[in-house]
Amino acid sequence: MERVKTGIAGLDQMLHGGLLPETATLVEGAPGTGKTTLGMQFIYNGIVRWDEPGIILTFEQFPSQYYRDAASFGWDFRRLEEEGKLRIIMTSPEVSRLDLEQVGGQIERWAREMGAKRILVDSLSHFERLSEDPVELRQMVYGFINGLKREGLTAVLTRESPALLGEAESYDEGLAFLVDTYILLRYVEMDSAIHKALLVLKMRGSDHDKDIRQFTITDHGIVVQSRFEGREGIMSGSPRRMAASFVEAFIRR
Amino acid sequence: MDQDLVGRLMAEMDPDLLEFLQTKVNSFLKWDLIRFFYENPHTTDTAENIARYAGRNPETTRAELEELAAAGVLVESRLGEMTVYSLSSDPEVRDLVRRFVEASDDRQFRVKAIYHIIRGMR
Numbered sequence: 001m002e003r004v005k006t007g008i009a010g011l012d013q014m015l016h017g018g019l020l021p022e023t024a025t026l027v028e029g030a031p032g033t034g035k036t037t038l039g040m041q042f043i044y045n046g047i048v049r050w051d052e053p054g055i056i057l058t059f060e061q062f063p064s065q066y067y068r069d070a071a072s073f074g075w076d077f078r079r080l081e082e083e084g085k086l087r088i089i090m091t092s093p094e095v096s097r098l099d100l101e102q103v104g105g106q107i108e109r110w111a112r113e114m115g116a117k118r119i120l121v122d123s124l125s126h127f128e129r130l131s132e133d134p135v136e137l138r139q140m141v142y143g144f145i146n147g148l149k150r151e152g153l154t155a156v157l158t159r160e161s162p163a164l165l166g167e168a169e170s171y172d173e174g175l176a177f178l179v180d181t182y183i184l185l186r187y188v189e190m191d192s193a194i195h196k197a198l199l200v201l202k203m204r205g206s207d208h209d210k211d212i213r214q215f216t217i218t219d220h221g222i223v224v225q226s227r228f229e230g231r232e233g234i235m236s237g238s239p240r241r242m243a244a245s246f247v248e249a250f251i252r253r
Numbered sequence: 254m255d256q257d258l259v260g261r262l263m264a265e266m267d268p269d270l271l272e273f274l275q276t277k278v279n280s281f282l283k284w285d286l287i288r289f290f291y292e293n294p295h296t297t298d299t300a301e302n303i304a305r306y307a308g309r310n311p312e313t314t315r316a317e318l319e320e321l322a323a324a325g326v327l328v329e330s331r332l333g334e335m336t337v338y339s340l341s342s343d344p345e346v347r348d349l350v351r352r353f354v355e356a357s358d359d360r361q362f363r364v365k366a367i368y369h370i371i372r373g374m375r
Contacts, residue, residue: 062292092298
């Protein structure tokens with residue numbers, strides 16, 4: 001089956017080769033867990049490794065922040081924009097949603113002009129201010145995601161989780177049903193230190209690894225490491241050591 | 254300020270940029286907005302959202318956006334019920350915007366431009 005690789009080695013392995021084409025992936029996590037970095041890495045690798053132009057639709061950060069953040073990983077987003085392989089668009093959810101609904105809207109024109117294959121939407125959380133009614137909100141996001149798929153784009157959408165550790169209270173999980181793949185990033189407290197964990201919760205149309213893996217953000221982007229072993233309750237944010245047979249965790253494969 | 258100095262300030266400026274200043278960038282908020290669209294050339298958004306990005310008052314921003322659109326620097330269009338603004342795709346306008354923003358990185362140019370704007374506001 002054809003796959004859209006993220007280029008993040010351990011993650012593609014967890015996804016059994018990569019994302020499925022023209023699908024939507026929700027990457028959810030607390031601030032600082034690496035959602036935008038994962039999305040930028042997906043876009044960057046698509047351009048430089050597979051010649052798949054990409055779009056970043058930002059509802060919060062200015063393009064200059066992406067240039068700066070990407071540069072810290074050695075990714076020259078300015079040059080990619082000049083070469084017409086990347087376009088960073090700062091807009092709002094209400095405008096981009098209506099634009100996608102239109103025939104010949106800007107996003108559609110740009111995607112076709114560039115031959116874009118990938119898009120990062122950063123972040124879906126901003127849709128939540130468009131409606132307090134969860135049903136209406138889901139309909140809006142559903143239409144938006146379908147608009148991206150219609151344009152042949154494989155989308156990574158970020159979403160902020162309000163909980164730093166563990167599960168958030170009063171949190172609408174409805175949006176997770178609208179996407180094809182759901183990736184959770186979590187902070188984990190272990191041995192008086194904060195680590196980061198990644199889990200692929202669902203992947204429609206494909207099997208995937210169910211491991212909870214540690215990951216780090218290095219000078220070259222995200223590196224997904226081996227699964228947590230000898231611990232339980234990882235996603236609670238405060239895992240407990242399991243029995244005596246604790247196996248050293250975090251061994252890089 | 255005496256008329257000789259005014260004349261010198263006018264004469265020392267690139268005539269294209271001087272005209273741009275006098276006819277299009279006649280307020281500090283417009284200057285901010287032009288810089289915003291230079292740095293975010295693909296942005297299409299409502300006056301409220303652009304005001305939020307720029308950290309300015311929405312009503313004042315709307316009036317300035319309308320004037321920039323009337324002057325041909327921005328394009329005003331309808332999207333559903335919303336009025337949205339984007340930078341003109343005219344290459345000449347974009348080049349003028351680029352030259353203006355790059356020139357305004359120079360302190361001497363800024364001082365002159367500020368003078369012209371204040372003079373125009375009187």
